[in-house]
Amino acid sequence: MSAIAKENHSEHQTSIADNVIATQRENLAISTKGRGFGPQSPRDLNSLVGTNPINFSPAPAYTEMNLCNIHFHKNAEHSGGEFTTYAGNGNGQGVTSGYQYSGKLTKAELMTVDHAVCSSEHGALISGDTIEVHYVYSSAQVSPGPTLGACLNEAINNPQLRVETQVFVLVNDAKALDFSTLTALDIKNGLHQALNMLSNSGEAIQYLGSTTGPSYNQVGSLFQVSWSVHPKVAKVNIDTVGNWCEGNVFKEDHAHGVRNLVTNPALLSPMK
Template sequence: MPLSVCRLLLPTLALGLALPALAPPAHAEQSHVEPAHAPPARAVPAAAPTAGHDTPLPAPEDGALCQGFGPQTPRDIALRAGTNSQIFPLAPAPAMMNLCNIHTHTNAEHRGPGFPVASLDPEAGGFKCEGSDQLSAAELEDPAFGHGPFHGVKPGDTIEVHWVYSSCDVQPGKGLGACLSDSCSNPTLRVESQVFLVVNDPFALDFGAYTFDGHISGGRPQPKALPRDTGTPVVFRGSTTGPNYSQAVCSPLQVTWSVRPRCARLDITSLYNWAARGNVFEEDHSHGVRKLVTAPSLLAPMIE
């Protein structure tokens, strides 16, 4: 795809990602490597059984499904079924790629064992962590009194964080444009995903532990760490996400996804600090979500 075409597509991609992949690397199936120094993430304790993964799925979207497209995202990562037959090579492990972007979505775009609860806000959509309705008044108190430097999220919210990787020789930066270059307009892309329950708690995880801040490992830009201890990531083929797409308006692009199945608690102050200090991604707000893709014809079979 010519770079000029890619750049025209970028404004419509929200922050969800993917471009046609290159030839498969020999190590493609080694799909998950995390820095040895990653701090352990404390998974959110399971809530009452009524908040479990038996929670019914939202009603399917009305209207005709898009035709002729590859597998779409987001999906329920606990369901393995999928009949979309379009195949593309899996991206290499994160350590073999270059971090190009970090951003967040308010409410989880995916549905998983630790975040099965559908948002009650039909405009927002997405899913919430188990236990999000059982927080104390102190955990729900906003230390910025509604005027925090990172917008669109408050204590008690669920967010899904995306660490975006590119095969291009690029540096981290703003939006999807940072993931390609004039000499690399057809990158292989990968997203590492973690869902967090945002709380007012200095003993919860510090978002600063997972940011870039100029960190280089193996000669490549990398986050300082990726979350761990929230379950083995579910790896699958998918597409761009973001609210511009639906089951009727599909993304034509491709991405390898790696989604951790359980939530972790994240301190709201650390998220505010990321925005207040400034970051190379110019992120100062959380983004919207794409509705869950449920049609089997739009989902890839899960990787064994």
């Protein structure tokens, strides 16, 4: 167990200086200025400020679209609700940055499991970690599959995209939510759907933005995305997340890194 714990925590040893993040944000501003990029994501959900002039129609409700992908990021990419504790600058490439659950967990919930969970070159998930799950929906006639590519097809190169977003905290508790249940799929009313997304995690905050991920720390995302981010964090059994990583239709086996929070008003949509 000590070896696993060492592996799990190894990624926490590197954290870049504030000025590196500032430089990345400056490069993002330079690379997008005057080029017509639409509003970007992620953002501080508590701030309504945004001056990006690009407007597009919000995507339909997810119940009127096809689920095309599910993936998650270690730590929340957004800040708001019950996930406002800054994890730190990380390595500058999205690892160990982002935002964490701001509530308290019991010692039992935080007990270390005796096996690696969703391990990658940056370590594995541990009890107490926060993840932001993205249920990605497309207006195109597509089926669930790996990456954003599953949301596009040859018939429509510019489908409307919606991301239903739920933040979870991983706990060592067999009675907590089961991730396999939360990601169960089937066809409903002729559309691919995630059947058991939470409905008790607060009214979703809606805004217009883009795709995310650390590859966009210094360049703009080209995609237009309607976001729905629920403010309350739910507890999920860490072992069920590990089981999902061992095999799913999306070929997801680890947590993705996070994009820097977008703070430049010129790259943010106005929120009501």
